[in-house]
Amino acid sequence: MDLWTQRADLAQLVAVLGADNVRWVGGAVRDTLLNDEVRDIDAATPLLPDEVMERLMAAGIRVVPTGIDHGTITALLDDGPVEITTLRHDVSTDGRRATVAFARDWRDDAARRDFTINALYAHPETLEISDYFGGLGDLAARRIRFIGDARERIREDHLRILRYYRFQARFGSELDDEAEQACADLAHTLKGLSRERVATELLSLLGLPDPYATVLRMRERGVLPVILPEAGRAELARLELLVGIEAQYGAETDPLRRLAALLPAVPAIAENVAARLRLSRAQRDRLTSLAARSPADGEAPLALAYREGTENARDRLLLTNQDPRPVIEWPIPQFPLKGGEIVARGVGAGPEVARLLRQVESRWIDEGFPGRERVEELLAEQLRGAPTPPN
Template sequence: MTKATLSQAEWTQRADLAQLVAALDADNLRWVGGAVRDTLLGLAVKDIDAATLLHPEEVMTRLKEAGIKVVPTGLDHGTVTAVVDGGPVEVTTLRKDVATDGRRATVAFADNWQDDAARRDFTINALYAHPVTLEISDYFGGLDDLDARRVRFIGDARERIREDHLRILRYYRFQARFGSVLDDEGEDACAALAPTLKGLSRERVAMELLGLLDLADPVPTVRRMFDRGVLPVILPEVEEDGLARLLTLTRTEAAQGAAPDAIRRLAAMLPAEPKTAEQVAARLRLSNAHKKRLARLAARARRPGDARVLAYREGMDVARDLLLLAEQSTAALDRWEIPQFPLKGGEIVARGVGAGPEVARVLRAVENRWLEEGFPDRSRIDQLLREELPADN
């Protein structure tokens, strides 16, 4: 086992975490997973997880006695959540797998740190740090893999995937985020077991897929998923031209300083067919908002035209998406607010037009000319209205 020391990042010095450690006893606790990994990489730490020798009931009792709010978020799997000032901390009792079926695991509590590490997915996620000394325990070469920027399964890759089929998608997401050196065994295992992804819940697949697409540069990884037959299992609608569109979009985003967006990138990968986009959204169990947005972005056959008119008609976010997908500049939308069309139907009725379809026609005609002229002021709208009113008014 390799040992090193975690740098004294700001989060390791937090008073609320010190209170948690004191309640559970430092020798019973280790920081584990993403917080340790990301600190070693010099990245911002979002979530903090802890592993403990204590059983969940005792963890809850000790935390309550220390005045720390605790929520039994996953007692069946040994997890409780400590609610501290700096944000929730998941505290999970050491575990070992008893049985797995690729979708869920039956676990038993363990009393050995290495047993707990052995059931994790990748070596870079199985690094444990003592909360006081910050000494790191590395049982499977995770520190070397982190230095090499290599994502490697713990033990036999195929066995790890058979335990949880979602690890295929997690592998690719982690590879896109952290990897530079490919692990041939892992890649081969993912390709061989890709059909098992069909048995997973669509929500879990969507979570990993969107997480991958939201990264800075997912294109090389998505390409490998396509070439190795993994992507077609979860997105059979994507063909070669979809990968080309994704590449073009990411380059356009980078050139214009646009933040990555998973739904926009998913739309780029799919054909410009709203019905297909709706089917994909339904299959992935996306939210209604994401489903509607994906379908709208799929209806992109025509060029977007004037950026501000597009934003007025579609909303700012959809307009930016459509412009980026069409490789057009979004600069015209920067620091610009969508104006409100000031003319109301009542004003047209007051000019002698009877309520009904004619009012709607005049209103629409004036609005269209107002848009064509670049949102002129109220005096011009009045002039346009006079020109559009029926001759007998």
């Protein structure tokens, strides 16, 4: 196991709860076995939430009842938080949420999880792996397989369709026919999910190194049209091109940029999608701005960066298959002319000053942001053609 298992604060947590009452579970175990970076640590325990909190607080460990109704508390440890969840089994589900009861058996807890590779438990001291449903074999085969009947698991939580594709894009290579068919047959159930949950999963998928093949399969199997009907063949081709050009120029992956690639370059459509997915105002504004891109406008990269900002310019260049490197880390210059200088030259304050400022600035941009001396020449040229101010 990785170095995270040797953390002193985790050893303290295990000592407080008892080694036989703790198992590391889920992503931390899975990612360690794959030699991937471990970001979050989750633990399972047969102890009830109140007892977990009492023991930890008595030992001076801060706790937050983040999801205590479902058995989850968060221990705030020195080297990072750990979510601790009491063993559970589902009592009832409706495709969006589950009613759970606490359990005592590790296998019962594993049985309610989504995929076999997420149901691996590690003993905190011996690091022995408990694998109840063949997760180790699936992990070795890079196969994403539902625990039990795929359709039943999806009916319990419809979001598992999108989680399946996200995990397939991240870890998978060998397709599971049963899972693929179940996701296709039950794709319509995604309509009942909250838009926020859909957006979170979609952006997580698009943020992976290369989601193109998975997104294409989602479209071919009728899943993508349920959550993003705007993404047609041309948009899928643009996503494929974008992934390639990002790699070519060493650009970091960005899920919102990739979402923009999956939409027609029409701001009104982007605005509608952003509203439907309940994106934040900042995300909505950015997505709408990227939809205003035009590969035919011929605007120079630095001019684009000056007008739209470095980030927006970078994304627009990438989306239109252009080299973004000229704008990356480019210090955007400040226009070296103020309205008062124009008034001082005899132009009456008002709209004429604003017009002259815009004209000089536009020429300054077109000439590649020359220095102060050239700006004064440009102003003089514009003034010679400006109307005489009224007395």
